[in-house]
Amino acid sequence: MQDLENEIRNMIAEIIEKDPAAITPDAKFYEDLGVDSMMALEILAAMEKKYKITIPEEKLAQLTTLKETVAVAREFLEKEGRHA
């Protein structure tokens, strides 16, 4: 569980060019971390690629914090019958 969170944190850090330590579970992407909608889409696409899952674009609005993002990834991993 911690692994998934760390993996996603590092992935996001790379996309938004921020120190992973700044991406705390509840830090708000848009307000606190300067994420824009295109970066959010890149985060979604990166998760799809890494975990070989398909996340509908409607879920974009839910990618607001690391905690929420991990929850989305987990939801779709579980749908695929994989547990993280």
Added chain:
Amino acid sequence: MLFKEQVALVTGGSRGIGRAIVLMLAQEGAGIAFSYLKSTQEAEGLAQEVEKLGRKCLGLQADVRDFAQAKELVEKVKQHFGRLDILVNNAGITRDKALMLMTKEEWLEVIETNLGGTFNVTRNAIVTFLKQKSGKIVNISSVSGVAGMSRQTNYAAAKAGIIGFTKSLAKEVAAYNIRVNAVAPGFIETDMLAGLKEEYRNELLKRIPLGRLGKVDDVSAVVKFLLSDAADFITGQTIVVDGGLFIQ
């Protein structure tokens, strides 16, 4: 072949300029999906013609005015072909009338089909293009939207809107290797012009410096160029194809 292994969606593909674009893309090796609203027979004939060229073809009935139908259209194309590389927003209608006689319905129908349809289909395809960091879009505008045309306030407004849409989207998605351009045809020999009175037609010919009406292939040739790698450094532009009718 310019578009081998690529998949293209053309809206309003069963007749006129759209049909010529479908055939051009098929000749250049693309897998083809096109939408049509009412022309079922023409759509079936076209699908057969594309398949004769050895390409896969998916003709889908869809009303681009409806966001949900546009979404379903794009989804079906992606499901069928597994990808989408090219979008040509061509679906369009006219309801020409002097403004003082134009009804709200005639205004809305034209705006919602031409401009709304372009938004609806592009909105549903853009995330795919953004994710794959590639995509090419050509929107069919009109010389009416560039220069204005009497009795076409609705059509000209929609087609000018498409030019603004094209410019803005081009800036928004350029970083994602997505190019967005428009083509503005002048008077082209299609069903849209079939109702033209003989005297008006002759009058018109006098105003076109190149002395003839356009052919659908005059337009599809420019679309081909804009979609090809030869136009790799061109985005946000509107190319007028009108025989010199409107020269800026």
